[in-house]
Amino acid sequence: MSNAAAQAVDSSNTDYRNLDAPVYNWPDVPKGSFTITGAEATLPEHIAEFQKTLRDFAINVMRPIGLKLDKMTPEEVIAEDSPYWEFRKKYLELGVTVEAMMELEPNEAALLFSILFEELGYGDAGLAISVAAGILPQWLSAKFGRMDLYKEFPDEVLGCWGITEPDHGSDTLDPSKAAASPVGDYGRPNLVADLTGDDIVLNGQKSAWVSNGVIADVCIVYCAADVGNGPDPTRGATIVFPMNLPGISRGKPLDKLGQRALNQGEIFFDNVKIPRKYLLAGPEDYQRALYCIHSEANALMGSVFAGLAQAAAEAALDYAHERKAGGVKIIHHQSVKTRLFHMFRKVEVSRALTRRVLAYNNDAAVAVPSLCSAMFAKTTSTQNCFEVTSDALQIFGGNGLTKEYPIEKMLRDARASMIEDGCNEVIAIKGGAYLIDEDKLG
Ligand SMILES: Cc1cc2nc3c(=O)[nH]c(=O)nc-3n(C[C@H](O)[C@H](O)[C@H](O)COP(=O)(O)OP(=O)(O)OC[C@H]3O[C@@H](n4cnc5c(N)ncnc54)[C@H](O)[C@@H]3O)c2cc1C
Structure with a gap:
C-alpha cells in the first residue's frame, strides 16, 4: 500500500487535503443525485441548454396539449381548431431542422437526436411520434443525398411513412424474409408501383396505421415494384412525393387505445402518376433503403420510450412522497422503494443503450449502421417502458386507473410501442437472423 493510500484509510488522520488519494467531500450518509437525464456525464453547455429548452417545451407545451388531445375524438384531433396545430406551430418555432442536424459532427448529431426524442417522449409519446414520422421523408431524402427533395419538402411540410398494408404488417419490414415462415407465401401486395413507364404509377393502398396519414403533406412510401414481371x-x-397528387385519397382517422394525439389513417392510390424525380430508391436499392429507415426508426423509438418511461417513473416517485397509506408515506414501504428502484434502473438501461446505438450508428467510421443494435434499442426500451408505466400505475393504486392522474394515459401510450414500428417478437426473430454466421455453420 502506498503512503498516501495508507493515510487515506487511517481514520485518525483528518488532514485529508495533504493526501494524494481522492478527496471525498461526502456527508456521513452519502446520497447521490441524478441530472435531469439520469446518470449522464456532463453535457457540453450548448447541448445542456438545448435539453433544458426541450424539457420546458415537454412540460409546458406538450403535456397540456397531449392531455387535451387524448380526450378528443380522432376527428377532433385533426380538426382545424385542434390544439394539435398549436403544438405543431410551437414545435417548428424551436427551429430543430433536418438540415441543421445534418450539418453537425456525426457524434454530436447523434447526441442531439437522442435528447430531442427523449424529451419529446417525456412530454407526450403520441406527439413525439407525430414529429418523428413527420420528418421521415426529409430525413431519408437527406440521408440519400437528395437535397433537391429536401428543398422541395422542407421541415415545415408535415410528412408520413407509408409502409404497412392491410394484408401486410410486420412482414413489410422484412423483405429479406428473415422472419417469414418457411411455409406459405407473402401473397399479393396491396400497393404496387409500376415502374415500366416514364412516370411511376401507384395503385392500391397503405394500412390504417400510417402515422400522420390523414393530415400529412408529403409521404415516403415503401411498396412492391413492378418492372414488367409482376409486383x-x-x-x-x-x-x-407530395400528397396532393391526383388520385390520392385518405381514409378516416383511426380510433385507438393510446397515443391518441397521433393521427393515423389509410392512404388510397388510384392510378397516381408520380414523376421519376421522386424515386428515392428503386428495386436494386430497396433492401438498402428499408434497412436504412428501419435502423433510424427503431433507434428513434428507443429514445421516445426511454423519455416516456422516465416521465412515468418520476410521476410515481413524486406520488410515493405524497401518498400516505399504512401509517406512512408509501415511499417508506419496502415494496414501493424496490419497485421504484427497478423502474429507474430500466429507464437508465433504455436510455444508455439507445444513446450508445445512436452514437455507433452515426459514427463516421461505421460504414453500415447496425440494424440489429437499433432493434436491441427498440425492443428493450419499449418493453421497459411498458413495464415501468405499469409499475407506476401500481404505485398510484386505484388513483392510477382514473383519468384524474396521468398514469393510465402513459400506460396506454406505452402499450402501442411494442407493436408500432414492428411487433417486438417479429423484430427479435429478424434481429436473431443477423446473428447467424454462415461460416460457423460449416
Ligand atoms: C402507434 C402505431 C404507429 C404506427 N405507425 C406506422 C406508420 O407510420 N407507418 C406504417 O406504415 N405503419 C405504422 N404502424 C403499423 C405497424 O408497423 C404495424 O402495426 C406492425 O408492423 C405490426 O403489423 P400488424 O399490426 O399488421 O400485425 P401483424 O404483422 O399482423 O402481427 C400480428 C401478430 O402476429 C405475429 N406475427 C406476425 N408475423 C410474424 C412472424 N413472421 N413470426 C412470428 N410472429 C409473427 C406478431 O408478432 C403479432 O403478434 C404503426 C402502428 C402503431 C401501433
Whole structure:
C-alpha cells in the first residue's frame, strides 16, 4: 500500500487535503443525485441548454396539449381548431431542422437526436411520434443525398411513412424474409408501383396505421415494384412525393387505445402518376433503403420510450412522497422503494443503450449502421417502458386507473410501442437472423 493510500484509510488522520488519494467531500450518509437525464456525464453547455429548452417545451407545451388531445375524438384531433396545430406551430418555432442536424459532427448529431426524442417522449409519446414520422421523408431524402427533395419538402411540410398494408404488417419490414415462415407465401401486395413507364404509377393502398396519414403533406412510401414481371415486394420502390397528387385519397382517422394525439389513417392510390424525380430508391436499392429507415426508426423509438418511461417513473416517485397509506408515506414501504428502484434502473438501461446505438450508428467510421443494435434499442426500451408505466400505475393504486392522474394515459401510450414500428417478437426473430454466421455453420 502506498503512503498516501495508507493515510487515506487511517481514520485518525483528518488532514485529508495533504493526501494524494481522492478527496471525498461526502456527508456521513452519502446520497447521490441524478441530472435531469439520469446518470449522464456532463453535457457540453450548448447541448445542456438545448435539453433544458426541450424539457420546458415537454412540460409546458406538450403535456397540456397531449392531455387535451387524448380526450378528443380522432376527428377532433385533426380538426382545424385542434390544439394539435398549436403544438405543431410551437414545435417548428424551436427551429430543430433536418438540415441543421445534418450539418453537425456525426457524434454530436447523434447526441442531439437522442435528447430531442427523449424529451419529446417525456412530454407526450403520441406527439413525439407525430414529429418523428413527420420528418421521415426529409430525413431519408437527406440521408440519400437528395437535397433537391429536401428543398422541395422542407421541415415545415408535415410528412408520413407509408409502409404497412392491410394484408401486410410486420412482414413489410422484412423483405429479406428473415422472419417469414418457411411455409406459405407473402401473397399479393396491396400497393404496387409500376415502374415500366416514364412516370411511376401507384395503385392500391397503405394500412390504417400510417402515422400522420390523414393530415400529412408529403409521404415516403415503401411498396412492391413492378418492372414488367409482376409486383415484387422484395425488390420494391421507395418514393417521396407530395400528397396532393391526383388520385390520392385518405381514409378516416383511426380510433385507438393510446397515443391518441397521433393521427393515423389509410392512404388510397388510384392510378397516381408520380414523376421519376421522386424515386428515392428503386428495386436494386430497396433492401438498402428499408434497412436504412428501419435502423433510424427503431433507434428513434428507443429514445421516445426511454423519455416516456422516465416521465412515468418520476410521476410515481413524486406520488410515493405524497401518498400516505399504512401509517406512512408509501415511499417508506419496502415494496414501493424496490419497485421504484427497478423502474429507474430500466429507464437508465433504455436510455444508455439507445444513446450508445445512436452514437455507433452515426459514427463516421461505421460504414453500415447496425440494424440489429437499433432493434436491441427498440425492443428493450419499449418493453421497459411498458413495464415501468405499469409499475407506476401500481404505485398510484386505484388513483392510477382514473383519468384524474396521468398514469393510465402513459400506460396506454406505452402499450402501442411494442407493436408500432414492428411487433417486438417479429423484430427479435429478424434481429436473431443477423446473428447467424454462415461460416460457423460449416
Ligand atoms: C402507434 C402505431 C404507429 C404506427 N405507425 C406506422 C406508420 O407510420 N407507418 C406504417 O406504415 N405503419 C405504422 N404502424 C403499423 C405497424 O408497423 C404495424 O402495426 C406492425 O408492423 C405490426 O403489423 P400488424 O399490426 O399488421 O400485425 P401483424 O404483422 O399482423 O402481427 C400480428 C401478430 O402476429 C405475429 N406475427 C406476425 N408475423 C410474424 C412472424 N413472421 N413470426 C412470428 N410472429 C409473427 C406478431 O408478432 C403479432 O403478434 C404503426 C402502428 C402503431 C401501433
